[in-house]
Amino acid sequence: MRIPTQAVLLRIFIGEDDRGDGRPLYEAIVLKAREAHLAGATVLRGGLGFGHSSRLHTTKILRLSLDLPLVVEIVDEEHKINAFLEILESFMTDGLVTLEKVQVLQYRPNGTD
Template sequence: MKVPKQAQLLRIFIGEDDRADGRPLYEVIVLKAREMEIAGATVSRGAMGYGHSSRLHTAKILRLSEDLPLVIEIIDSEEKIEAFLPVLETIMTSGLITLEKVQVLQYGTNGE
């Protein structure tokens, strides 16, 4: 896969406990992005955060894994990201989605 130098970054903020069809939402999103041949996706787990409900989610020693925040970052061309957005609408019922233009400096290794 190739990624243009001028690409888009799709950032999705959800909770670790969020589900779609009984499966973890982050997993459904990443697998769908891969199925649509989007260049790359990464899921990061946050140590602490809150969203529209203002309920604090944190990973403390006495309360491990209290619906921790997850951030999914997906990068590809504007066209591929735009095609993925309607798919997200069918999968997600809550969360935050942001979009920004990025400049890709390297993708893969020199041999690929």
Template sequence: MNIPAESTLLRIFLGESDQHAGRPLYEAIVLAARERHLAGATVLRGTMGFGRSSRLHTAKILRLSDDLPIVVEIVDAEARIRDFLPALEGMLGGCLVTLEKVQVVRYDGTGPDAGELG
């Protein structure tokens, strides 16, 4: 798979306890991105954060949270990311979604799907 050097980063900020169709929302998003053959997705689990409600979510030992912040990052060509956005609409509840331009300097792998920039 090829990915252009000028690409787009989609970031979705949500909570660890958010669900879609009986599974964690972050998992549903990554699987949907994979089904659409997007270049890649990563789920990051935060140790502390807050959102629109200003409710603090933290992993401190004395105050364990079961709803830590989660960020899903997906990188691909802008058109492919924008085509993916409507698929997210039916999944997302309260969250923050951002897009930003990124410069891909390396995208390769070791398997048969390894690609080059361009």
């Protein structure tokens, strides 16, 4: 798969307990991105964060927290990301979605030049 030098970064901020399409939302997003043949998706788990409720979500030992913050990142061509946004809107009800233009410096599958 070849990604152009200029691409778009889709960043989706959600909670660990959020659900979509009958499963954890982060999982649903990654599976839909794969079905849409996007270049890849990464889920990042946050140790501390807050959202619109201003309630802190943390991994501190003395305070068990569920619903930790997650960020799903996807980089691909702008038209492919825009098409994916329509799919995302059909099953995502909560969260923050951002887009930014990025410059891809390197994208190589393992073992290739």
